[in-house]
Amino acid sequence: MKQVTIYDIASEAGVSVATVSRVLNNTAPVKASTRSKIMKLIKQHQFQPNALARSLLKKETGTIGVIVPDITNPFFPEVFSGIDHEARGKGFTFFLCNTHGEYERESQYLHILREKQVDGIIFMGGRINLTKCTPELVEEVAETAARIPLVLVNGNLPGTELHRVATDEGKGAAMATQYLIEQGHRDIAYIAGMSTTTTSAQKLRAFKRVMNQNNLDVPKERVLYGDFTMEAGERLMDEILRAPERPTAVLCVNDFTAVGAIKTAIKAGLSIPNDMTIVGFDDIPLASSIFPELTTVKQQMDQLGSQAFQVLHKLIMKEKVKRLTVIEPELVVRESSRELTP
Amino acid sequence: MKQVTIYDIASEAGVSVATVSRVLNNTAPVKASTRSKIMKLIKQHQFQPNALARSLLKKETGTIGVIVPDITNPFFPEVFSGIDHEARGKGFTFFLCNTHGEYERESQYLHILREKQVDGIIFMGGRINLTKCTPELVEEVAETAARIPLVLVNGNLPGTELHRVATDEGKGAAMATQYLIEQGHRDIAYIAGMSTTTTSAQKLRAFKRVMNQNNLDVPKERVLYGDFTMEAGERLMDEILRAPERPTAVLCVNDFTAVGAIKTAIKAGLSIPNDMTIVGFDDIPLASSIFPELTTVKQQMDQLGSQAFQVLHKLIMKEKVKRLTVIEPELVVRESSRELTP
DNA sequence: AGCACGAATGAAACCGTTTTAATTCCAGGT
């Protein structure tokens, strides 16, 4: 079944392709009678212009690439949804590229997206979020960004000057810490992620800073390193409970970890928040689905997405736009935390 | 910054574009010396062939469209992940199209995907899952499927002969019902979704059938209709608890509803599963994240995805493939259910 | 009748590849 082309329409209407193109994009006046004749044929043959041919010539595809480490992690669909919502009506379509955080895949997708002539790229997570990033990726991304508008979400590539939008995670962690202290907590543990990720490092730094500002010490054994998963949360909470002295509050690097922590705490017979306050980070949907609902620091993921798209769109339109957009975190107090009454 | 084309490479190497094309795709022998000369120039200029031009000619894009109602619903990322995993290495890229289940958006995306000449389409959820689907959509999808390989996931369009892969939801509901009965439950409530969706209708039918087969009655007030959300689960459980007699078990149309139900049950002072058994459907990640962990009927979402891609791929390759692929559900017994001891 | 002018249309170039058919090159056989 051969595709119907603009030539078929033109010849059947007894006009030139230029005229058909004109009624298609109404880019120039066409006599009413010929216009309607052409329109009728278009309907009749269900003619659809071939976007490849158009894009080849116009040098724009109306397509943008979104690179995520793991679409299965609820964080990313939320951001994607923000992007989508913002882009709606502007006529863009999205390539979703799932990298599993592997350098090879990230690099490969960058390559593919360039070949497919996307108008822009939104790059999140994965390698972009390491304190020490592989120089190959840095170069690869920088090179891509030199050719195609590109924005980084919640990440950074040291040594480059890329556009990015990010939550102020340090501030979020500071807010949470401050909140815990105001609630009377003095002995607070922090369940971190891999120390090689900026996310985790930033938050830890902020946590320690606020503690120190309040003349509170952070002994080594009060910082535990996991890998952002629920299992890590379970395991590390187990470790915390095994220690001779139990902290009154635990701050977690993300919600998954916090949920894991709550699970083992409850299994160990504790009542949350009565026996222990647990605070997460991100506010993924899960946070408000569990019982007790999680007190957490909300990253406005939809904002992250919509801002990222806005920045990208300006880049595409060659408008001026600032390099860094920061999204403010918000403390969301729910049921997993309470004031410490001695 | 103009794009480097195959012409630039060719002229600089002093050969014709055909030769460059040949080393690119090694589609014909090229003398070693010229090959290496060309390769060097390609590296040097970082030349990347323009996929649009290639696709225009070859009539294949290596791109497939995935249409989902809501990427924020964890069900769909899981399926997507299955698709992605299966497709990995086969060199496909995916357009992710988020429709919010609106007919207009679905139709629009179908249009766009055709224009962009995708090699195939995987269509899930939304309107496809209604017992009475709008005839416009039916026609639109059928027409698209006539031109482009297309597979439906967990849905159907009555009156059409489309390829589809789906979980046997009726069987799943039957399994769950049977399990509850075997555990000694006699008074079982069912929290449904909108009665207009096939998902909900199928399950309800199976539930009633199995109950009847066991000589159990399903009074009208034991079937409550919601809209698949957690809030619906909360509200309907509230209604259940307000009734004079309380069922010993509640079967829910999906996990969200079940989690909502558990939440209000716990808030009302019940202990789950001691005071009431609650069973979900789907086994989204949330199901094993909450406390108590949810007993549920697992839809193998990764299977759904990978099978859908396999079918699609065969369609694209013009291989023969059967119209319907069914994925078996599995009962996953966790903590929210227990045997009824009188 | 002749002219000017804007509106409508057409011819052809162009976008960046792949591929077919034709051509050149070159070594080996006579």
Add this chain to the structure above:
DNA sequence: ACCTGGAATTAAAACGGTTTCATTCGTGCT
């Protein structure tokens, strides 16, 4: 020295649109 045949290469067409520039058409004015 000439022919042959396969290997390497090229020229040009094709893919399906958009756009520039030129041309035709029709109308109102002198």
